[in-house]
Amino acid sequence: MKKNLSLFVFTIFSVLGVAQSASAQTLTLQLDKATRQVSPTLYGMMTEEINYAYEGGLYAQLLRDVAIREMVETPRGQRRGGWGQPPRLRTWLATDTLQVQTRIMNNALVIRDSELLIDNTRFTRHNALSIHTEVDGEGVTNAGFWGIRVDPASTYLGSLYIKGVGNMTVSLVSADKKSVYASQTIDFSSSDFSLYDISLTTSTGFSPTKDAIFSVTFKSAGDYQIAYPTLFPTEKRDGKLSKLTFRQDIMQLMKDMHPKFLRFPGGNYLEGNKFNERFDWKRTIGPLALRPGHQSPWGYWSTDGMGLLEFLCWAEECGAEPILGVFAGYVLGGDFVEGDAVKPFITEALEEIEYVIGGPDTKWGARRALDGHPAPFPLHYVEIGNEDFFDRSGSYSNRFEQFYEAIKAKYPQLQIISTLEERRLRAESNDPEGMKVDVIDEHYYRNTEGMYKAAQQYDTYDRQGPKIFCGEWASREGDPTTNMNAALGDAAWMTCMERNSDILVAHCYAPLFVNVSRDEDRYPGMQWKSDLIGYDAFSAFGSPSYYAQSMFASYLGDKVIPIEAAGMPQMQYGQGELPQLYYVATLDSNTGRIYLKVVNGGATAVSVKLQNGSALFRGRIQKIELKASGPEETNTIDNPTNIVPKELTIKLPKTSMVNIAPYSINVLVIG
Ligand code: AHR
16 A cells, blocks of 8 residues: 555455446556656645635634734725625724723724834834723733634743733633633833743643633733734644644645645735735745735735745645745736836846755855755746736736746756746747747636546647646635535546646645634635635644545556546536546556546446456455545535545456446555
């Protein structure tokens, strides 16, 4: 067995023995013709700040709106086409005194651009809360991202800027304030903002819960100002407590996907609605409180706690390499630069690449070392912009050419990805013949029917042209996370990409994450429906699409085995008929093991005879099966393992017939 997929693996010995007479439904694997290479970077992940992916997701910071921005700056709806707008939030609430609460609600107590003294220098990066209490023991609370998870006997570390003289209690308490999980008293005396450490260790004797809030109360009535509080869960590293940057449950789900790359930082998040809202990488590195943060195109404030180095470390922790998207001078609002005005952005991209792969003797490699990661990261692909096919100005071709030339001159080993198809790239170029491009990024958001219909799409692509990166795709069925129907469409589409992985060098599903916290019948954390991994403040789960991804990525050879199919059934789907089965096979040339993937989108089981050339397969095989009783079935935060892969060992009958269950995705491991 190659890799264990998850905890939900059952080993069952069964003899599939309905001895049927030789069926017309035959898959003949042509092992002698297995010459097409499987791309070593085929399966990966794509990420951006959407659906509370980082803040309220992977990024382990427990407090919300630490820059005190969200509460006071109404996001402007400048995004394309009616995507869900997150609600305006009242994250910071005053404790019981009505007068204080009213004043905070009216923003009367928010100080804009508070002056924080960081490393002996004054910075006006963030807002502060000015708290006037007239009653002892009052203050403010923060409810995190739809709750804060606390565990017994655990330590949470953070810090807080405070100005004033007094004594405060910081604590983690239940939402009704009846239970105190942890608390700490801090004496402070400062006429300027000074930084105080927070260390909260919870008691025992309670069960893990997300029904917690963070509270800051003042012993006596007075005037206080607080800014940039942080609070992180911890882990023991080298015998010492360290703050966690990433939520470990979500990280584990990603590790189980065996991704080979991480495409970041977007997506629309790379571009932003306006130039000053793009992913400006230099403003995302260094100490957290020094990062100014920015408005994301998905309607909420990003503190950039998840900055360039965090993305790189995330990829590294998952065993993946980055596919780095660099800002290319076009923003979602439609503004763009051209000609010489592109040059500063090229310099910015070259410096960013140097930060990723430069040695410690380079300016930005040295800066990376200073930030905590001396070793360079691996990098093979750099993408210029994101979805510039939306740019109707015709400026991309020239912008791309300038980036291409400059990056190749310094880093000839890098493969450069265009976000515009080759035909348009050349059509918009002044030098169509001289135009060079290594890889084209294609995006496909379809329904399941669309995926079934496209399941042969790459079979006819020109083998001499640029390589393809399918940098965003999904079968959009079900929400907030996808259902089995989506997983079936996804799997059919993956058979196509895997079969053509000589030209399709990499692909990744999007979006990866969604915060599924509920507010009555709404999901306030979701801006984009049909996502791969869902979570709330307490736990995380994989959708059926997630398990389909993990299965496909976990069982993969290095050569594509051509398959000759005979007698394959059709199914009624949508307005017409479509093939019922979708399949692909690869060979691990080291072990001789075959990975045959078969997807059944129909409501009936299909018995398929397996042949190696003209010889029938014999003996035992492993079958990893993901199936549901109906296409609408799904996993949820309350029922997270309803649909998970099961592993069986099968003894092939003499006829070499394998049963493919209705609505199922199967990996057959032969050899
Ligand atoms: O994945 C969601 C969005 O879809 C991405 O931000 C964008 O690139 C695409 O339009």
